[in-house]
Amino acid sequence: MKITIIGGGAAGFFAAIAAKSHFPDAHVCILEKTSKFLGKVKISGGGRCNVTNATFNSRLLSENYPRGEKFLRKAFETFNAQDTVNWFESRGVALKTYPDNCIFPLSNESQSIIDCLLQEARKLRIELYTSHSVESIRKTDKGFEIETNQGKHVADRVIITVGGQPKSTWFSAIESFGHNIIPPVPSLFTFNMPKEPIKALMGVVVEHARVRIEGQKLVGIGPLLVTHWGMSGPAILQLSAWGARILAEKDYCCSILVNWLDEVKEEALRATCTSIQKNHGAKMLQNHNPFPIPNRLWIYLLEKNEIKPETRWQDLAGKHANKLINTLINDRYEVQGKTTFKEEFVTAGGIDLHEIDVKSMESKRVPGLYFAGEVTDIDGITGGFNFQAAWTTGYIAGKNAGV
CATH class of the missing domain: 3.50.50.60 (FAD/NAD(P)-binding domain)
Structure with missing residues (x-):
């Protein structure tokens, strides 16, 4: 034989x-x-x-x-x-x-x-x-x-x-x-984001994030790593695997939505912000980051929404508050290409x-x-x-x- x-x-x-x-x-x-x-x-x-x-x-x-x-x-x-x-x-x-x-x-x-x-x-x-x-x-x-x-x-x-x-x-x-x-x-790849300023935060890791392709139900869950070319980490790799065919059809150009706070929904986040304003209203946003995300990312998200980091929590209101809440749980980024993982x-x-x-x-x-x-x-x-x-x-x- x-x-x-x-x-x-x-x-x-x-x-x-x-x-x-x-x-x-x-x-x-x-x-x-x-x-x-x-x-x-x-x-x-x-x-x-x-x-x-x-x-x-x-x-x-x-x-x-x-x-x-x-x-x-x-x-x-x-x-x-x-x-x-x-x-x-x-x-x-x-x-x-x-x-x-x-x-x-x-x-x-x-x-x-x-x-x-x-x-x-x-x-x-x-x-x-x-x-x-x-x-x-x-x-x-x-x-x-x-x-x-x-x-x-x-x-x-x-x-x-x-x-x-x-x-x-x-x-x-x-x-x-x-x-x-x-x-x-291809499956298991990272996302290239040549036009996104968040690349300046390369090395930042959020331990519990959720990522989905805009218009799709597929979700990647887990740590997310910001790289000098875009985003990587288990949440991204998971999404690239489950969405391999969808992403190929889009020629790896799409929008993704990131929830930096994992499963947190808008109603719960608003309640958290209201509580902070009540109990820590005099503190500056830059000095009081109540979320499980790195401070570098927190400051970046504030500035992305044209919110001055020295703003006090009690003064956060109106469209600025709404934009920040939406960004924390529904942050949009443009993907233009992929990179093989390691x-x-x-x-x-x-x-x-x-x-x-x-x-x-x-x-x-x-x-x-x-x-x-x-x-x-x-x-x-x-x-x-x-x-x-x-x-x-x-x-x-x-x-x-x-x-």
Whole structure:
């Protein structure tokens, strides 16, 4: 039995290791087009590698995927976040869970994960080929013929784990097998705001903010970071993931509305302001910021509404009061473009999940052809969810490829 994995990333290595572990007599190899394996693992999480997320309830875990939630809910029954933790820890990789449930290697080095996967692959005698760019795949009576820039490979089973392919001819090869491809678009990106003065506050973080695209119901919740190009942080990344297709259709030009006070509504905010005017009326606005936002942002919002920072609370009234209240909970900004988040490119789109058997990751159209990782129409929000999808789908594909 010859099992060939195309793509030497997280899903590819997990598929290869699972295949060789379950079918020790099989010949298993990985073909990677670049000169190094696990390149995305290396740079992920700022070089730390967010291995998974400590959401150990599979239903709750699956809710973090804008595309693929129902599919993964079933897949997680086979291999979930706890299985990932057990897998790495049993191979000597110590892990640490942070307050936001993100799980990283205790070493804080992605190389710990890379070394573990390479060591396991070599121990199992999986053949590893770099600089092998696949040019075509053909189904034959006996299996598959794979043409690469280094020559021809034959295989009984093929697992495709080439990752997200935003501008690739790769999908044309898969389409030739009759597969439906959901057109890929970027996901997980930050917002560029070239015309917005708030960029001068770069480095300011609001821990609990809500952001939505004007005219849409989608909401991003969590910390928001002001950058020198616009806005980033979990709230923005979450919104970019859930709104990936909407934003692509708008060519990444839109208006967003920010509630700097999280869930606070207008009525409650007015009541707060009235109470402050009653109890702290003599204090200047610049000296009495009653909200959970940094003072730099507070002063910026005052000046944005042409309110002098030395104004006393008791003198805040009329249109100035109304404008400030509206800005705190409904602050409007123009987005004109996007920036990839920390070199971590994630795409929404790929192989239609309706054409993949969730129990095996095998194509429903082509027997012996399997898919895993981001080449499928699966993507998660930031926080270790994309790697978890890679481990899960890779494991299932490998476990079943030799059947």
